[in-house]
Amino acid sequence: MNPEKAYKNLDFLSSPASRSIRIICEYEEPRQRLARYGVENTIVFFGSARIKPPGEAQRHLNAARKAFEANPNNASLKQALADAERRHNLSRYYNDARKLAARLTEWSIERKGKRDYYITSGAGPGIMEAANRGAADIDGGRSVGLGISLPFETGVNKWVTPELAFEFHYFFTRKLWFLYLCKALVIFPGGFGTMDELFETLTLVQTGKITKDLPILMYGREYFDTIFNLEAMADFGTINHDDLKLFTIVDTVDEAFEFLTKRIEGIEATADASA
Numbered sequence: 001m002n003p004e005k006a007y008k009n010l011d012f013l014s015s016p017a018s019r020s021i022r023i024i025c026e027y028e029e030p031r032q033r034l035a036r037y038g039v040e041n042t043i044v045f046f047g048s049a050r051i052k053p054p055g056e057a058q059r060h061l062n063a064a065r066k067a068f069e070a071n072p073n074n075a076s077l078k079q080a081l082a083d084a085e086r087r088h089n090l091s092r093y094y095n096d097a098r099k100l101a102a103r104l105t106e107w108s109i110e111r112k113g114k115r116d117y118y119i120t121s122g123a124g125p126g127i128m129e130a131a132n133r134g135a136a137d138i139d140g141g142r143s144v145g146l147g148i149s150l151p152f153e154t155g156v157n158k159w160v161t162p163e164l165a166f167e168f169h170y171f172f173t174r175k176l177w178f179l180y181l182c183k184a185l186v187i188f189p190g191g192f193g194t195m196d197e198l199f200e201t202l203t204l205v206q207t208g209k210i211t212k213d214l215p216i217l218m219y220g221r222e223y224f225d226t227i228f229n230l231e232a233m234a235d236f237g238t239i240n241h242d243d244l245k246l247f248t249i250v251d252t253v254d255e256a257f258e259f260l261t262k263r264i265e266g267i268e269a270t271a272d273a274s275a
Helices: 016-036 054-070 075-110 127-136 171-180 192-206 221-227 230-236 241-246 253-274
Strands: 042-046 118-121 143-148 165-168 182-187 216-219 248-250
Touching (some): 042 192, 165 171, 192 216, 221 248
Parallel strands (some): 143 165, 182 216
């Protein structure tokens, strides 16, 4: 008789009793694999999974417009057209995320002998896909994908470098790996998940739990100025006015690229001088 070893017992490892073991695995396996492939510095992109590539968004808009024109008195078709128009307007952020990720990847590769920076995303569709795709657009470009098991997303997007693709069960272990190696954070328009990631990062910086100099860039002034009024929080006294300096908002790829590369190079110079 050869009883099954505990570490091979999938029923046990999937049980509530083994939760602590699974948490440790989601810490240690990514740590080992990232180190094996030399990933020490990342530029993390957050943003909506719902933002479509411009071509796809245009096709949906054309189909919705055709359906509505054939039956203009149909309220549901009118709403579908309005939704398609909104998705089409948002699709520009997909292109911008892709372009920015490509430029940052190219910049990193051209800095021969200096620190490498890997574009990192949540590995899903939308802005996440655009970031990984932008890195893949550059010859030799590699990127990290930190996926999460969700009922409405299956697997990582195809642009993630295969050996740097991860699938997490726990949000908090995934968040740790978003931020542990992160040297700059880029937030595109997004929903609850994106806002959760943004505000947790701002809280960690504000409270000193993140001690490194971490540039935080929000992309899309119209979106963020519409959904946020952080100045009001400062005016009410629930945050300090200096907390508004923890992030920067830009509107173009050129602005974003210049801000991020200058800040990163400045942080590197300070670190090298104090070494």
